[in-house]
Protein backbone atom coordinates (compact mmCIF):
# COMPACT_ATOMS: atom_id res chain seq x y z
CA UNK A 54 0.00 0.00 0.00
CA UNK A 55 1.45 3.39 -0.99
CA UNK A 56 2.09 5.45 2.12
CA UNK A 57 0.00 8.63 2.15
CA UNK A 58 2.15 11.77 2.37
CA UNK A 59 0.92 15.16 3.41
CA UNK A 60 2.05 18.66 2.46
CA UNK A 61 4.08 20.79 4.87
CA UNK A 62 1.03 23.04 5.11
CA UNK A 63 -0.90 20.18 6.69
CA UNK A 64 1.81 19.63 9.30
CA UNK A 65 1.98 23.36 10.03
CA UNK A 66 -1.77 23.28 10.57
CA UNK A 67 -1.50 20.90 13.50
CA UNK A 68 -2.87 22.87 16.41
CA UNK A 69 -1.73 23.01 20.04
CA UNK A 70 -3.40 23.90 23.33
CA UNK A 71 -1.57 24.82 26.52
CA UNK A 72 -1.44 27.07 29.60
CA UNK A 73 -4.62 25.91 31.37
CA UNK A 74 -6.20 27.62 34.37
CA UNK A 75 -9.33 26.62 36.34
CA UNK A 76 -12.10 29.11 37.02
CA UNK A 77 -12.55 29.71 40.76
CA UNK A 78 -15.63 27.45 40.82
CA UNK A 79 -13.77 24.76 38.89
CA UNK A 80 -16.49 24.55 36.25
CA UNK A 81 -14.43 26.10 33.43
CA UNK A 82 -10.93 25.80 32.15
CA UNK A 83 -9.21 28.60 30.26
CA UNK A 84 -6.35 27.72 27.95
CA UNK A 85 -4.33 29.13 25.06
CA UNK A 86 -4.48 27.65 21.60
CA UNK A 87 -3.24 28.63 18.16
CA UNK A 88 -6.33 27.41 16.33
CA UNK A 89 -6.73 30.83 14.70
CA UNK A 90 -3.08 31.13 13.71
CA UNK A 91 -1.65 32.61 16.89
CA UNK A 92 -2.20 31.82 20.57
CA UNK A 93 -5.46 33.32 21.91
CA UNK A 94 -7.44 32.66 25.09
CA UNK A 95 -10.22 30.07 24.91
CA UNK A 96 -12.27 28.39 27.59
CA UNK A 97 -14.20 25.17 27.87
CA UNK A 98 -16.86 24.05 30.36
CA UNK A 99 -15.62 21.08 32.32
CA UNK A 100 -17.81 18.02 32.36
CA UNK A 101 -15.27 15.30 32.73
CA UNK A 102 -17.94 12.66 32.67
CA UNK A 103 -18.84 13.78 29.15
CA UNK A 104 -17.51 11.31 26.61
CA UNK A 105 -16.07 14.18 24.60
CA UNK A 106 -15.18 17.65 25.84
CA UNK A 107 -17.75 20.36 25.37
CA UNK A 108 -17.19 22.90 22.60
CA UNK A 109 -14.75 25.66 23.61
CA UNK A 110 -15.31 29.41 23.39
CA UNK A 111 -12.78 31.85 21.98
CA UNK A 112 -12.34 34.74 24.42
CA UNK A 113 -9.68 36.95 22.83
CA UNK A 114 -9.32 38.14 19.27
CA UNK A 115 -6.05 40.04 19.31
CA UNK A 116 -4.46 38.44 16.28
CA UNK A 117 -1.25 38.79 18.29
CA UNK A 118 0.33 36.33 20.71
CA UNK A 119 -1.29 35.85 24.10
CA UNK A 120 1.32 34.44 26.47
CA UNK A 121 -0.76 33.84 29.59
CA UNK A 122 -4.24 33.86 31.11
CA UNK A 123 -4.95 33.44 34.84
CA UNK A 124 -8.38 33.60 36.47
CA UNK A 125 -8.93 36.06 39.30
CA UNK A 126 -9.49 34.24 42.60
CA UNK A 127 -13.06 35.45 43.17
CA UNK A 128 -14.37 36.85 39.91
CA UNK A 129 -15.16 35.71 36.42
CA UNK A 130 -12.26 37.66 34.97
CA UNK A 131 -8.78 36.73 33.86
CA UNK A 132 -5.45 38.51 33.81
CA UNK A 133 -4.09 38.17 30.28
CA UNK A 134 -0.57 38.89 29.02
CA UNK A 135 0.33 39.52 25.41
CA UNK A 136 2.81 41.30 23.16
CA UNK A 137 2.74 42.68 19.62
CA UNK A 138 4.71 41.42 16.67
CA UNK A 139 6.78 39.12 18.86
CA UNK A 140 8.49 42.08 20.54
CA UNK A 141 8.17 40.46 24.02
CA UNK A 142 7.05 43.83 25.44
CA UNK A 143 4.13 42.08 27.08
CA UNK A 144 1.18 44.18 28.18
CA UNK A 145 -1.38 43.20 30.82
CA UNK A 146 -5.13 43.07 30.21
CA UNK A 147 -8.27 42.27 32.19
CA UNK A 148 -10.50 39.86 30.30
CA UNK A 149 -14.17 39.23 31.13
CA UNK A 150 -14.51 35.45 31.25
CA UNK A 151 -17.28 35.55 28.63
CA UNK A 152 -14.94 37.33 26.26
CA UNK A 153 -17.11 40.45 26.25
CA UNK A 154 -14.23 42.80 27.04
CA UNK A 155 -10.44 42.92 27.07
CA UNK A 156 -9.35 45.99 29.02
CA UNK A 157 -5.71 47.13 28.84
CA UNK A 158 -4.21 47.57 32.31
CA UNK A 159 -0.82 48.77 31.08
CA UNK A 160 -0.21 51.21 28.28
CA UNK A 161 3.53 51.71 27.91
CA UNK A 162 4.15 49.66 24.80
CA UNK A 163 7.89 50.17 25.03
CA UNK A 164 8.40 48.20 28.21
CA UNK A 165 7.82 44.65 29.42
CA UNK A 166 5.26 43.70 32.04
CA UNK A 167 5.64 40.20 33.45
CA UNK A 168 2.63 39.05 35.46
CA UNK A 169 3.36 37.61 38.88
CA UNK A 170 0.06 36.80 40.60
CA UNK A 171 -3.29 37.82 42.01
CA UNK A 172 -3.66 38.94 45.62
CA UNK A 173 -5.73 36.45 47.64
CA UNK A 174 -8.66 38.89 47.75
CA UNK A 175 -8.48 39.47 44.01
CA UNK A 176 -8.19 43.24 44.45
CA UNK A 177 -4.58 43.55 43.30
CA UNK A 178 -2.02 42.00 41.01
CA UNK A 179 1.75 42.02 41.25
CA UNK A 180 4.03 42.11 38.25
CA UNK A 181 7.58 43.03 37.30
CA UNK A 182 8.48 45.64 34.72
CA UNK A 183 11.49 47.46 33.29
CA UNK A 184 9.53 50.68 33.01
CA UNK A 185 11.82 52.66 35.32
CA UNK A 186 15.00 51.57 33.53
CA UNK A 187 15.08 49.25 30.53
CA UNK A 188 17.95 47.34 32.14
CA UNK A 189 16.18 46.49 35.37
CA UNK A 190 13.03 44.72 36.45
CA UNK A 191 11.30 46.22 39.49
CA UNK A 192 8.27 44.88 41.37
CA UNK A 193 4.94 46.65 40.99
CA UNK A 194 1.47 46.25 42.39
CA UNK A 195 -1.76 47.40 40.74
CA UNK A 196 -5.24 47.87 42.22
CA UNK A 197 -7.54 46.32 39.66
CA UNK A 198 -10.59 48.46 40.42
CA UNK A 199 -8.78 51.76 39.89
CA UNK A 200 -5.83 50.76 37.77
CA UNK A 201 -3.66 52.59 40.25
CA UNK A 202 -0.22 51.08 40.51
CA UNK A 203 2.76 51.53 42.75
CA UNK A 204 6.42 50.72 42.56
CA UNK A 205 6.77 48.29 45.45
CA UNK A 206 10.41 47.34 45.11
CA UNK A 207 13.03 49.21 43.16
CA UNK A 208 16.31 47.42 42.55
CA UNK A 209 18.93 47.72 39.85
CA UNK A 210 18.76 44.09 38.85
CA UNK A 211 16.44 41.42 37.50
CA UNK A 212 13.55 40.87 39.89
CA UNK A 213 10.55 38.72 39.00
CA UNK A 214 7.33 38.82 41.04
CA UNK A 215 5.72 35.43 41.58
CA UNK A 216 2.97 35.23 44.21
CA UNK A 217 1.31 36.65 47.30
CA UNK A 218 1.53 34.93 50.67
CA UNK A 219 -1.70 33.23 51.77
CA UNK A 220 -2.43 36.17 54.10
CA UNK A 221 -1.70 38.65 51.34
CA UNK A 222 0.90 40.56 53.34
CA UNK A 223 3.97 39.50 51.39
CA UNK A 224 4.97 39.10 47.78
CA UNK A 225 7.44 36.41 46.83
CA UNK A 226 10.03 37.31 44.20
CA UNK A 227 13.22 35.94 42.75
CA UNK A 228 16.27 38.01 41.87
CA UNK A 229 18.60 36.80 39.11
CA UNK A 230 22.28 37.70 38.99
CA UNK A 231 22.85 35.35 36.06
CA UNK A 232 21.26 32.32 34.41
CA UNK A 233 22.69 30.12 37.16
CA UNK A 234 22.55 32.42 40.21
CA UNK A 235 19.32 33.52 41.85
CA UNK A 236 17.90 34.47 45.23
CA UNK A 237 14.47 34.24 46.86
CA UNK A 238 13.07 37.28 48.65
CA UNK A 239 9.86 38.65 50.10
CA UNK A 240 8.66 42.20 49.93
CA UNK A 241 6.23 43.47 52.53
CA UNK A 242 3.25 45.12 50.86
CA UNK A 243 2.67 47.50 53.74
CA UNK A 244 6.22 48.72 54.23
CA UNK A 245 7.98 47.82 51.00
CA UNK A 246 10.69 46.25 53.10
CA UNK A 247 12.46 43.40 51.37
CA UNK A 248 13.61 40.28 53.17
CA UNK A 249 16.17 37.90 51.68
CA UNK A 250 15.21 34.28 52.25
CA UNK A 251 18.29 32.79 50.61
CA UNK A 252 21.89 34.05 50.44
CA UNK A 253 22.89 36.78 48.03
CA UNK A 254 24.31 34.97 44.98
CA UNK A 255 28.08 34.70 44.81
CA UNK A 256 29.64 36.32 41.78
CA UNK A 257 32.36 33.71 41.62
CA UNK A 258 32.44 29.93 41.72
CA UNK A 259 29.47 27.68 41.39
CA UNK A 260 26.05 29.24 41.06
CA UNK A 261 22.86 28.26 42.84
CA UNK A 262 19.33 28.59 41.52
CA UNK A 263 16.12 28.77 43.54
CA UNK A 264 12.87 28.69 41.62
CA UNK A 265 9.22 27.65 41.34
CA UNK A 266 8.31 28.34 44.95
CA UNK A 267 4.86 27.48 46.32
CA UNK A 268 3.51 28.63 49.66
CA UNK A 269 2.65 26.19 52.42
CA UNK A 270 -0.96 26.66 53.52
CA UNK A 271 0.07 28.24 56.83
CA UNK A 272 2.34 30.70 55.05
CA UNK A 273 5.17 29.52 57.29
CA UNK A 274 7.24 28.11 54.48
CA UNK A 275 7.90 27.77 50.79
CA UNK A 276 8.20 24.55 48.84
CA UNK A 277 10.73 25.30 46.12
CA UNK A 278 13.24 23.85 43.69
CA UNK A 279 16.94 24.41 44.16
CA UNK A 280 20.28 23.02 43.09
CA UNK A 281 22.15 24.39 46.10
CA UNK A 282 25.17 22.06 46.48
CA UNK A 283 23.53 19.65 44.07
CA UNK A 284 23.78 18.78 40.41
CA UNK A 285 20.02 18.70 39.86
CA UNK A 286 17.13 20.92 40.89
CA UNK A 287 15.52 19.17 43.84
CA UNK A 288 12.39 19.70 45.88
CA UNK A 289 13.10 21.54 49.12
CA UNK A 290 11.25 23.28 51.94
CA UNK A 291 12.35 26.71 53.13
CA UNK A 292 11.32 27.54 56.69
CA UNK A 293 10.54 31.26 56.71
CA UNK A 294 11.34 31.63 60.39
CA UNK A 295 14.71 29.90 60.48
CA UNK A 296 15.52 30.22 56.74
CA UNK A 297 16.59 26.58 56.90
CA UNK A 298 16.47 24.91 53.47
CA UNK A 299 15.68 21.21 53.76
CA UNK A 300 15.78 18.96 50.70
CA UNK A 301 12.77 16.69 50.36
CA UNK A 302 13.76 14.72 47.28
CA UNK A 303 16.87 13.03 45.97
CA UNK A 304 18.55 14.59 42.95
CA UNK A 305 18.64 11.88 40.32
CA UNK A 306 17.17 14.26 37.74
CA UNK A 307 15.77 17.82 37.66
CA UNK A 308 12.45 18.40 39.33
CA UNK A 309 11.15 20.85 36.75
CA UNK A 310 7.61 21.72 37.84
CA UNK A 311 6.09 22.19 41.28
CA UNK A 312 2.55 23.16 42.24
CA UNK A 313 0.82 23.05 45.65
CA UNK A 314 -2.93 23.34 46.20
CA UNK A 315 -4.29 26.53 47.72
CA UNK A 316 -4.94 24.76 51.01
CA UNK A 317 -1.43 23.33 50.96
CA UNK A 318 -2.60 19.74 51.29
CA UNK A 319 -1.53 18.39 47.89
CA UNK A 320 1.72 18.75 46.00
CA UNK A 321 2.35 17.97 42.34
CA UNK A 322 5.79 17.74 40.82
CA UNK A 323 7.15 16.78 37.43
CA UNK A 324 10.60 15.26 37.05
CA UNK A 325 12.64 15.49 33.86
CA UNK A 326 14.10 11.98 33.50
CA UNK A 327 16.47 11.96 30.54
CA UNK A 328 14.11 14.29 28.70
CA UNK A 329 10.87 12.46 29.58
CA UNK A 330 8.52 13.84 32.24
CA UNK A 331 7.24 11.80 35.14
CA UNK A 332 4.48 13.11 37.40
CA UNK A 333 4.34 12.56 41.16
CA UNK A 334 1.47 13.63 43.42
CA UNK A 335 1.48 13.68 47.20
CA UNK A 336 -0.89 14.35 50.06
CA UNK A 337 1.22 16.60 52.29
CA UNK A 338 -1.60 17.58 54.64
CA UNK A 339 0.33 16.03 57.53
CA UNK A 340 3.65 17.45 56.40
CA UNK A 341 6.23 16.03 54.04
CA UNK A 342 7.48 13.33 56.38
CA UNK A 343 3.97 11.88 56.62
CA UNK A 344 3.28 12.37 52.92
CA UNK A 345 1.10 9.88 51.11
CA UNK A 346 1.74 9.18 47.43
CA UNK A 347 -1.42 9.82 45.43
CA UNK A 348 -2.55 7.96 42.33
CA UNK A 349 -1.19 9.51 39.15
CA UNK A 350 -2.55 9.18 35.62
CA UNK A 351 -1.00 6.75 33.17
CA UNK A 352 0.22 8.72 30.19
CA UNK A 353 2.41 7.72 27.23
CA UNK A 354 6.02 8.83 27.58
CA UNK A 355 6.22 12.52 26.79
CA UNK A 356 6.72 15.95 28.30
CA UNK A 357 4.67 17.93 30.81
CA UNK A 358 4.85 21.66 30.14
CA UNK A 359 2.82 23.04 33.03
CA UNK A 360 0.68 22.00 36.02
CA UNK A 361 -2.19 23.80 37.72
CA UNK A 362 -4.55 22.74 40.52
CA UNK A 363 -8.24 23.51 40.70
CA UNK A 364 -9.22 25.77 43.60
CA UNK A 365 -10.44 22.81 45.68
CA UNK A 366 -7.47 20.61 44.83
CA UNK A 367 -9.66 17.88 43.39
CA UNK A 368 -8.29 18.22 39.87
CA UNK A 369 -4.97 18.85 38.22
CA UNK A 370 -4.66 20.27 34.71
CA UNK A 371 -1.50 19.68 32.76
CA UNK A 372 -0.24 20.50 29.31
CA UNK A 373 1.20 17.36 27.80
CA UNK A 374 2.75 16.33 24.50
CA UNK A 375 4.44 13.29 23.11
CA UNK A 376 6.71 13.20 20.10
CA UNK A 377 3.93 11.59 18.08
CA UNK A 378 0.99 13.67 19.29
CA UNK A 379 0.38 17.36 19.63
CA UNK A 380 0.29 19.39 22.82
CA UNK A 381 -3.05 19.39 24.60
CA UNK A 382 -4.52 20.09 28.02
CA UNK A 383 -5.39 17.06 30.15
CA UNK A 384 -7.31 17.06 33.42
CA UNK A 385 -6.65 14.47 36.13
CA UNK A 386 -9.58 14.03 38.48
CA UNK A 387 -8.14 12.74 41.74
CA UNK A 388 -11.55 11.84 43.15
CA UNK A 389 -12.67 9.84 40.12
CA UNK A 390 -9.16 8.63 39.36
CA UNK A 391 -9.81 9.52 35.73
CA UNK A 392 -7.79 11.44 33.14
CA UNK A 393 -9.53 13.35 30.37
CA UNK A 394 -8.17 15.21 27.35
CA UNK A 395 -9.87 18.56 27.91
CA UNK A 396 -8.74 19.95 24.54
CA UNK A 397 -8.62 18.06 21.26
CA UNK A 398 -6.23 19.97 19.02
CA UNK A 399 -6.60 19.08 15.37
CA UNK A 400 -3.72 17.24 13.74
CA UNK A 401 -4.11 18.79 10.30
CA UNK A 402 -6.10 15.79 9.16
CA UNK A 403 -2.96 13.70 9.45
CA UNK A 404 -3.46 10.31 11.11
CA UNK A 405 -1.64 10.16 14.43
CA UNK A 406 -0.19 6.81 13.40
CA UNK A 407 1.88 8.56 10.74
CA UNK A 408 3.82 10.53 13.35
CA UNK A 409 7.00 8.90 14.64
CA UNK A 410 8.54 8.65 18.07
CA UNK A 411 12.30 9.10 18.43
CA UNK A 412 14.72 6.78 20.09
CA UNK A 413 17.05 8.14 22.73
CA UNK A 414 20.60 7.52 21.51
CA UNK A 415 24.04 8.49 22.77
CA UNK A 416 26.96 9.21 20.47
CA UNK A 417 30.66 9.56 21.30
CA UNK A 418 32.32 12.93 21.10
CA UNK A 419 35.88 14.26 21.11
CA UNK A 420 36.53 13.94 24.83
CA UNK A 421 35.00 10.49 25.28
CA UNK A 422 31.68 11.72 26.54
CA UNK A 423 28.45 10.22 25.29
CA UNK A 424 26.11 12.94 24.02
CA UNK A 425 22.38 12.22 24.47
CA UNK A 426 20.23 12.81 21.41
CA UNK A 427 16.77 12.00 20.09
CA UNK A 428 16.84 10.23 16.72
CA UNK A 429 13.80 10.21 14.43
CA UNK A 430 13.90 7.70 11.59
CA UNK A 431 11.51 7.27 8.67
CA UNK A 432 9.60 4.03 8.89
CA UNK A 433 10.64 2.77 5.45
CA UNK A 434 14.36 3.27 4.95
CA UNK A 435 16.82 3.69 7.79
CA UNK A 436 20.23 3.79 6.12
CA UNK A 437 22.13 6.31 3.93
CA UNK A 438 19.47 8.90 4.54
CA UNK A 439 19.42 12.65 4.18
CA UNK A 440 19.74 13.84 7.76
CA UNK A 441 18.86 17.06 9.56
CA UNK A 442 20.73 17.75 12.79
CA UNK A 443 18.30 20.02 14.60
CA UNK A 444 20.07 22.05 17.31
CA UNK A 445 18.04 23.36 20.24
CA UNK A 446 18.29 26.90 21.52
CA UNK A 447 19.32 28.29 24.88
CA UNK A 448 22.03 27.14 25.23
CA UNK A 449 20.23 26.54 28.52
CA UNK A 450 17.72 24.30 26.83
CA UNK A 451 17.13 20.67 26.00
CA UNK A 452 15.87 18.68 23.04
CA UNK A 453 12.99 16.59 24.37
CA UNK A 454 10.50 14.08 22.90
CA UNK A 455 7.83 16.69 22.16
CA UNK A 456 5.64 17.12 19.10
CA UNK A 457 7.37 19.17 16.42
CA UNK A 458 5.49 19.43 13.10
CA UNK A 459 8.67 20.48 11.27
CA UNK A 460 10.52 17.37 12.41
CA UNK A 461 7.52 15.16 11.63
CA UNK A 462 7.23 16.62 8.14
CA UNK A 463 10.86 16.06 7.27
CA UNK A 464 10.74 12.49 8.60
CA UNK A 465 7.66 11.90 6.46
CA UNK A 466 9.76 13.07 3.50
CA UNK A 467 12.45 10.48 4.23
CA UNK A 468 14.87 12.50 6.32
CA UNK A 469 16.33 11.28 9.57
CA UNK A 470 16.32 14.00 12.23
CA UNK A 471 18.78 14.03 15.12
CA UNK A 472 18.11 16.42 18.02
CA UNK A 473 21.31 16.42 20.12
CA UNK A 474 21.73 17.69 23.66
CA UNK A 475 25.29 18.91 23.25
CA UNK A 476 27.23 20.04 26.30
CA UNK A 477 25.68 23.12 27.85
CA UNK A 478 22.21 21.63 27.60
CA UNK A 479 20.01 21.62 30.67
CA UNK A 480 18.56 18.46 32.15
CA UNK A 481 21.83 16.66 32.79
CA UNK A 482 23.12 18.50 35.83
CA UNK A 483 24.99 21.64 36.73
CA UNK A 484 28.40 20.46 35.56
CA UNK A 485 27.12 19.35 32.14
CA UNK A 486 25.35 22.65 31.67
CA UNK A 487 28.59 24.48 32.48
CA UNK A 488 30.68 22.60 29.93
CA UNK A 489 30.05 25.22 27.24
CA UNK A 490 30.50 28.35 29.34
CA UNK A 491 32.48 31.25 27.86
CA UNK A 492 35.86 29.93 26.74
CA UNK A 493 34.50 26.39 26.41
CA UNK A 494 32.00 27.51 23.75
CA UNK A 495 33.56 25.79 20.78
CA UNK A 496 33.55 22.40 22.54
CA UNK A 497 29.79 22.31 22.10
CA UNK A 498 30.25 22.98 18.39
CA UNK A 499 32.69 20.06 18.31
CA UNK A 500 29.85 17.93 19.70
CA UNK A 501 27.92 18.83 16.54
CA UNK A 502 30.86 17.76 14.39
CA UNK A 503 30.85 14.41 16.17
CA UNK A 504 27.12 14.06 15.69
CA UNK A 505 27.68 14.29 11.94
CA UNK A 506 30.62 11.88 12.10
CA UNK A 507 28.57 9.38 14.12
CA UNK A 508 25.65 9.59 11.70
CA UNK A 509 28.02 8.86 8.82
CA UNK A 510 29.89 6.05 10.54
CA UNK A 511 26.69 4.40 11.71
CA UNK A 512 25.41 4.33 8.14
CA UNK A 513 22.30 6.32 9.02
CA UNK A 514 23.43 9.33 7.02
CA UNK A 515 24.35 9.77 3.42
CA UNK A 516 27.52 11.79 4.06
CA UNK A 517 26.66 14.11 1.18
CA UNK A 518 23.23 14.98 2.54
CA UNK A 519 23.74 16.16 6.12
CA UNK A 520 21.93 19.40 7.04
CA UNK A 521 22.37 21.43 10.22
CA UNK A 522 19.37 23.48 11.38
CA UNK A 523 18.78 25.51 14.53
CA UNK A 524 17.03 28.46 16.10
CA UNK A 525 18.25 31.27 18.35
CA UNK A 526 21.32 29.92 20.12
CA UNK A 527 20.83 26.94 17.85
CA UNK A 528 21.20 29.38 14.96
CA UNK A 529 24.60 30.37 16.31
CA UNK A 530 25.49 26.68 16.48
CA UNK A 531 24.52 26.30 12.83
CA UNK A 532 26.66 29.22 11.71
CA UNK A 533 29.54 28.10 13.88
CA UNK A 534 29.32 24.53 12.56
CA UNK A 535 29.42 25.59 8.90
CA UNK A 536 32.35 27.93 9.47
CA UNK A 537 34.32 25.59 11.74
CA UNK A 538 33.62 22.28 9.99
CA UNK A 539 32.63 23.44 6.48
CA UNK A 540 33.13 20.11 4.73
CA UNK A 541 30.49 18.27 6.74
CA UNK A 542 27.37 20.05 5.58
CA UNK A 543 25.24 19.89 2.44
CA UNK A 544 23.12 22.83 3.61
CA UNK A 545 22.24 24.83 6.69
CA UNK A 546 19.24 26.66 8.16
CA UNK A 547 19.71 29.50 10.65
CA UNK A 548 16.57 30.80 12.37
CA UNK A 549 17.01 33.94 14.52
CA UNK A 550 20.62 32.99 15.19
CA UNK A 551 23.61 34.87 16.58
CA UNK A 552 26.26 35.62 13.92
CA UNK A 553 28.43 38.03 15.90
CA UNK A 554 28.66 37.76 19.67
CA UNK A 555 29.94 41.34 20.01
CA UNK A 556 27.08 43.01 18.15
CA UNK A 557 24.65 40.53 19.72
CA UNK A 558 25.70 41.52 23.26
CA UNK A 559 25.86 45.20 22.33
CA UNK A 560 22.38 45.20 20.81
CA UNK A 561 20.38 42.58 22.71
CA UNK A 562 17.68 43.90 25.04
CA UNK A 563 19.46 45.91 27.81
CA UNK A 564 17.62 43.89 30.48
CA UNK A 565 19.29 40.68 29.36
CA UNK A 566 22.86 41.70 28.47
CA UNK A 567 24.33 40.99 31.91
CA UNK A 568 22.47 37.71 32.23
CA UNK A 569 23.69 36.57 28.84
CA UNK A 570 27.26 37.71 29.42
CA UNK A 571 27.40 35.23 32.29
CA UNK A 572 26.89 32.46 29.74
CA UNK A 573 28.94 33.81 26.82
CA UNK A 574 31.53 36.10 28.35
CA UNK A 575 31.54 39.84 28.73
CA UNK A 576 32.33 42.59 26.27
CA UNK A 577 34.68 44.01 28.87
CA UNK A 578 36.75 40.90 29.56
CA UNK A 579 36.17 38.58 26.60
CA UNK A 580 35.71 40.82 23.59
CA UNK A 581 38.64 39.42 21.65
CA UNK A 582 37.59 35.83 22.29
CA UNK A 583 34.01 36.63 21.33
CA UNK A 584 35.19 38.21 18.09
CA UNK A 585 37.36 35.21 17.38
CA UNK A 586 34.54 32.64 17.74
CA UNK A 587 31.88 34.72 16.02
CA UNK A 588 30.83 33.05 12.76
CA UNK A 589 30.82 36.39 10.94
CA UNK A 590 34.60 36.36 11.43
CA UNK A 591 34.96 33.17 9.36
CA UNK A 592 32.41 33.66 6.62
CA UNK A 593 35.11 32.90 4.07
CA UNK A 594 35.10 29.29 5.27
CA UNK A 595 31.42 28.75 4.49
CA UNK A 596 30.61 26.58 1.48
CA UNK A 597 27.24 25.20 2.62
CA UNK A 598 24.19 26.87 1.10
CA UNK A 599 22.41 28.75 3.87
CA UNK A 600 18.76 29.62 4.53
CA UNK A 601 18.26 32.45 7.05
CA UNK A 602 15.02 33.45 8.80
CA UNK A 603 14.61 36.32 11.26
CA UNK A 604 11.95 38.53 12.85
CA UNK A 605 12.43 42.30 12.59
CA UNK A 606 11.21 42.80 16.17
CA UNK A 607 13.51 40.29 17.80
CA UNK A 608 14.48 41.76 21.20
CA UNK A 609 16.85 38.92 22.06
CA UNK A 610 18.85 38.35 18.90
CA UNK A 611 18.52 41.59 16.93
CA UNK A 612 17.73 41.17 13.24
CA UNK A 613 21.07 42.76 12.47
CA UNK A 614 22.64 39.37 13.19
CA UNK A 615 20.87 37.90 10.17
CA UNK A 616 21.55 40.94 8.02
CA UNK A 617 25.29 40.64 8.67
CA UNK A 618 25.64 37.01 7.69
CA UNK A 619 23.38 37.34 4.65
CA UNK A 620 25.24 40.38 3.34
CA UNK A 621 28.59 38.73 3.87
CA UNK A 622 27.59 35.56 2.05
CA UNK A 623 25.97 37.40 -0.83
CA UNK A 624 29.33 39.01 -1.46
CA UNK A 625 30.86 35.57 -1.72
CA UNK A 626 28.44 33.85 -4.09
CA UNK A 627 27.50 31.26 -1.49
CA UNK A 628 23.84 30.32 -2.09
CA UNK A 629 21.89 32.10 0.61
CA UNK A 630 18.16 32.65 0.97
CA UNK A 631 16.80 35.07 3.51
CA UNK A 632 13.28 35.64 4.86
CA UNK A 633 12.74 38.60 7.17
CA UNK A 634 9.33 38.97 8.81
CA UNK A 635 8.31 42.48 9.87
CA UNK A 636 5.65 41.18 12.29
CA UNK A 637 7.74 38.61 14.10
CA UNK A 638 10.39 38.60 16.83
CA UNK A 639 12.50 35.78 18.25
CA UNK A 640 11.08 33.07 16.03
CA UNK A 641 7.97 32.56 13.91
CA UNK A 642 4.85 32.33 16.02
CA UNK A 643 2.21 33.24 13.43
CA UNK A 644 1.00 30.36 11.31
CA UNK A 645 0.74 32.58 8.23
CA UNK A 646 4.48 33.27 8.46
CA UNK A 647 5.33 29.67 9.26
CA UNK A 648 3.38 28.64 6.16
CA UNK A 649 5.65 30.89 4.12
CA UNK A 650 8.97 30.06 5.71
CA UNK A 651 9.00 26.31 6.32
CA UNK A 652 7.83 25.11 2.90
CA UNK A 653 10.45 27.49 1.45
CA UNK A 654 13.07 25.84 3.66
CA UNK A 655 11.90 22.41 2.49
CA UNK A 656 12.17 23.47 -1.16
CA UNK A 657 15.61 24.95 -0.52
CA UNK A 658 16.84 21.72 1.06
CA UNK A 659 15.30 19.66 -1.74
CA UNK A 660 17.18 21.82 -4.23
CA UNK A 661 20.50 21.73 -2.43
CA UNK A 662 20.45 18.03 -1.56
CA UNK A 663 19.38 16.82 -4.93
CA UNK A 664 21.17 19.25 -7.21
Ligand SMILES: CSCC[C@H](NC=O)C(=O)N[C@@H](C)C(=O)O
Nearest residue numbers: 446447449525526527569609610
Ligand atom coordinates in the same frame (compact mmCIF):
# COMPACT_ATOMS: atom_id res chain seq x y z
C1 LIG B 1 17.58 30.56 28.48
S1 LIG B 1 17.79 32.12 28.03
C2 LIG B 1 17.92 32.19 26.36
C3 LIG B 1 17.01 31.31 25.56
C4 LIG B 1 16.70 31.86 24.23
N1 LIG B 1 16.39 30.84 23.33
C5 LIG B 1 17.03 30.47 22.19
O1 LIG B 1 18.14 29.98 22.18
C6 LIG B 1 17.77 32.80 23.73
O2 LIG B 1 17.45 33.90 23.48
N2 LIG B 1 19.08 32.36 23.61
C7 LIG B 1 20.18 33.18 23.13
C8 LIG B 1 19.96 33.80 21.82
C9 LIG B 1 20.58 34.19 24.14
O3 LIG B 1 21.42 33.78 24.89
O4 LIG B 1 20.12 35.31 24.21
